Amino acid sequence: MINKKRYLNNIGVQVVIAMIVGTIVGALMGETAAVFAPLGAIFISLIKMLVIPLVAVALISGAAGLGNSQSAGKVGVVTLGYFALTSALAVALALVMGEVFKPGVNIDIAGIESMFSAEYASQGELPTFWATVIGMIPTNIFQSLNEANILQILVFCLFFGIALSKQAKEKRDPIISGVNTIVDAMVWMINKVMIIAPLGVFGLMAEAVGTFGFGALMVVFKLFVVYVAAILIFGFVAYPLMVQIFTKTSAKEFLSVMKKPQAVALSTASSMATLPVTMDAVEHDLKVRNSTASFVLPLGATINMSGNAIYYGLVAIFFAQLFNIDLSMGAYVAIILTSTLGAVGQAGVPGPSFLVVAVLIAAGIPIEGLPLLFALDRVFDMIRTALNITGDAACAVIVDALIEEEDAQALDLAEQNS
Numbered sequence: 001m002i003n004k005k006r007y008l009n010n011i012g013v014q015v016v017i018a019m020i021v022g023t024i025v026g027a028l029m030g031e032t033a034a035v036f037a038p039l040g041a042i043f044i045s046l047i048k049m050l051v052i053p054l055v056a057v058a059l060i061s062g063a064a065g066l067g068n069s070q071s072a073g074k075v076g077v078v079t080l081g082y083f084a085l086t087s088a089l090a091v092a093l094a095l096v097m098g099e100v101f102k103p104g105v106n107i108d109i110a111g112i113e114s115m116f117s118a119e120y121a122s123q124g125e126l127p128t129f130w131a132t133v134i135g136m137i138p139t140n141i142f143q144s145l146n147e148a149n150i151l152q153i154l155v156f157c158l159f160f161g162i163a164l165s166k167q168a169k170e171k172r173d174p175i176i177s178g179v180n181t182i183v184d185a186m187v188w189m190i191n192k193v194m195i196i197a198p199l200g201v202f203g204l205m206a207e208a209v210g211t212f213g214f215g216a217l218m219v220v221f222k223l224f225v226v227y228v229a230a231i232l233i234f235g236f237v238a239y240p241l242m243v244q245i246f247t248k249t250s251a252k253e254f255l256s257v258m259k260k261p262q263a264v265a266l267s268t269a270s271s272m273a274t275l276p277v278t279m280d281a282v283e284h285d286l287k288v289r290n291s292t293a294s295f296v297l298p299l300g301a302t303i304n305m306s307g308n309a310i311y312y313g314l315v316a317i318f319f320a321q322l323f324n325i326d327l328s329m330g331a332y333v334a335i336i337l338t339s340t341l342g343a344v345g346q347a348g349v350p351g352p353s354f355l356v357v358a359v360l361i362a363a364g365i366p367i368e369g370l371p372l373l374f375a376l377d378r379v380f381d382m383i384r385t386a387l388n389i390t391g392d393a394a395c396a397v398i399v400d401a402l403i404e405e406e407d408a409q410a411l412d413l414a415e416q417n418s
Contacts, residue, residue: 026209033210043200063161065291307384
């Protein structure tokens with residue numbers, strides 16, 4: 001009885017129950033379930049109120065903590081390499097599953113042509129390399145904070161954190177200690193907000209299911225099934241396997257800890273909104289050092305979007321099959337490259353993903369059918385966000401294990417020399 005009570009008091013369990021109840025209420029009430037929308041809006045607003053300041057101070061703390069270590073450069077390279085590689089593998093998996101299960105074959109176009117639109121053609125341009133680089137550099141960091149421009153905040157805070165670490169010890173230690181105190185205070189605030197998480201999650205799920213329902217799913221049902229299968233393979237096989245191989249943490253333990261962040265990610269459809277919960281789970285349950293988690297996780301919530309990469313790849317295959325287009329090897333390469341770059345450029349916030357337009361244009365695939373997917377974008381978004389934050393956590397665990405191993409080797413070498 002005591003264990004049952006303790007289990008029900010677990011916030012992760014409460015969030016899952018709230019998701020299930022919200023889904024049922026939304027399905028039963030239909031569009032009138034929008035009456036519960038304010039519950040979700042209040043929860044999301046509270047999270048958004050805290051997440052930008054938390055990202056800023058966490059990045060400064062993480063960069064300052066890593067700045068003086070010999071592993072700092074390697075951590076950055078491994079983290080970015082991991083993000084790029086897993087995104088490319090994710091879209092490759094999507095292409096293989098799309099070709100094997102053919103979600104776009106045998107769909108009657110005549111019955112759905114009324115939903116087609118050409119208005120999204122102008123939204124398919126990816127910025128050039130130099131435009132992206134220049135756009136990442138803030139000319140006014142306070143404006144960047146005000147506009148929640150995550151990439152600009154990321155660049156400034158990493159730079160500032162490294163600069164702090166290079167100052168004289170007596171100067172930097174009080175500042176870094178103060179920054180870490182702010183991080184602790186922000187986490188305390190987040191924990192208090194999470195008390196109302198079940199209510200917020202209930203409101204979000206009830207509104208989403210009630211508004212969109214499951215009827216719209218029928219047109220793209222096979223695509224949805226293949227998409228979920230790809231997400232499950234990457235989230236419950238690929239990432240846990242990486243953790244099992246490269247760290248001392250077991251795949252089973254990793255998946256068990258990730259239940260709560262995944263539940264929050266499913267309900268909020270936002271990597272950024274889930275970030276505080278992910279950080280708490282990774283630091284306290286997976287025992288990743290604060291300096292590593294504070295560097296890897298905010299960075300991952302900004303640019304690590306393997307779930308988006310799977311979505312882009314599968315949608316490209318879906319529409320190629322829908323319009324009977326034979327893709328060349330060049331088209332496949334274009335899909336992989338554009339999907340990987342597009343995933344990096346996708347902000348960690350909920351909403352329709354128009355970067356898929358760039359992927360389709362790059363491969364020469366018509367974009368008129370995109371409105372078929374927009375009604376369900378929230379559902380797709382919820383699922384891919386859960387995978388995105390799982391990838392962030394896996395990276396943090398792997399990177400921390402790498403640093404720990406290097407530190408141990410350095411200590412052994414120092415003892416031998418002495």
